[in-house]
Amino acid sequence: RRLEEAAREHGQSLTELNRRKDEFLAMLSHELRTPLAAIQNAAHLLRLQPNRNSLQIEAGEMIGRQVAQLARLVDDLLEVSRISTGRIRMEMERVDLRQVVQQAVESIQSRAQQKGQSVRMALPADFAWVAGDSARLQQIVVNLLNNASKYSDHDGAIQVRLAAQTGEWVLSVRDNGVGIAPQLLPYVFDLFVQADASLDRSQGGLGLGLALVQSLVRMHGGAVEARSVLGQGSEFIVRLPLLSSPRLATAAAAGGRSAPARQLKVLVVDEDRDAAQSAMLLLQVLGHDVRMVHDGQGAVEAMV
Secondary structure: OHHHHHHHHHHHHHHHHHHHHHHHHHHHHHHHHHHHHHHHHHHHHHHOOOOOOHHHHHHHHHHHHHHHHHHHHHHHHHHHHHHHOOOOOOOOEEEEHHHHHHHHHHHHHHHHHHOOOEEEEEOOOOOOEEEEOHHHHHHHHHHHHHHHHHOOOOOOEEEEEEEEEOOEEEEEEEEOOOOOOOOOHHHOOOOOOOOOOOOOOOOOOOOOHHHHHHHHHHHOOOEEEEEEOOOOOEEEEEEEEOOOOOOHHHHHHHHOOOOOOOOOEEEEEOOOHHHHHHHHHHHHHOOOEEEEEOOHHHHHHHHO
16 A cells, blocks of 8 residues: 555656646746847848848858747747647638649748758649648647658658548658667657767757647647658658538638738837847838837726
């Protein structure tokens, strides 16, 4: 009985430690986002300045790339904490998965080109309707593409295929990179698992991307699996329930038209002065009429 009681108390202690860890990750990622937002705004503002010399252009592009990488890491931390604590929100709607894949590929093209990698798509000619959150679905595909690029050599090839099978859409992301060791393959979707856990590894990352992929896919009622032969590349296969909705084609086409650009009156509210200042300057450079305040009371008064 004493052993049982000790085991029960130990289990409760581990549960409490796990809860505190999740809360710490949530707090850490939230606190990191504020300074990162200011740096991102400032970097974008510098890129918009005319008459830059070659050194300024190169340094600005370098800052932009590294800040974008930091932002991705912080976003992954934040998503993990949201899922772990049950706070993630899903805006479910009818989504064209084909368009999601195209946008995801576009978002990682520059990174792939820097490494001399090619990304080829094989998509259906018609709409690929699923029920899901468009932003989360794109996050799934982007994480898989980033993973493929990360573990592929220069001049590597990444193939993205989307096809309909019985009652489901099957998305495949395949690369010809280093592959996954057999002993690691069953655990690739676990948190903080990476192919190389050493601190001097060149690939970077926190081992969160694939865990996020699995969680988000399951929240969409689907499943994901990994296949790999060490030294011959990897393939990740996502299966999502098919949704038939031909009537949405016209609405989707109409919704894709962007409104003409115009000057807006914008109120920037942020207690962090650097974040507010950088956002205001960026919006002003883009031609908008901007006011800035740093608290809720000031925001209410500015809106009156």
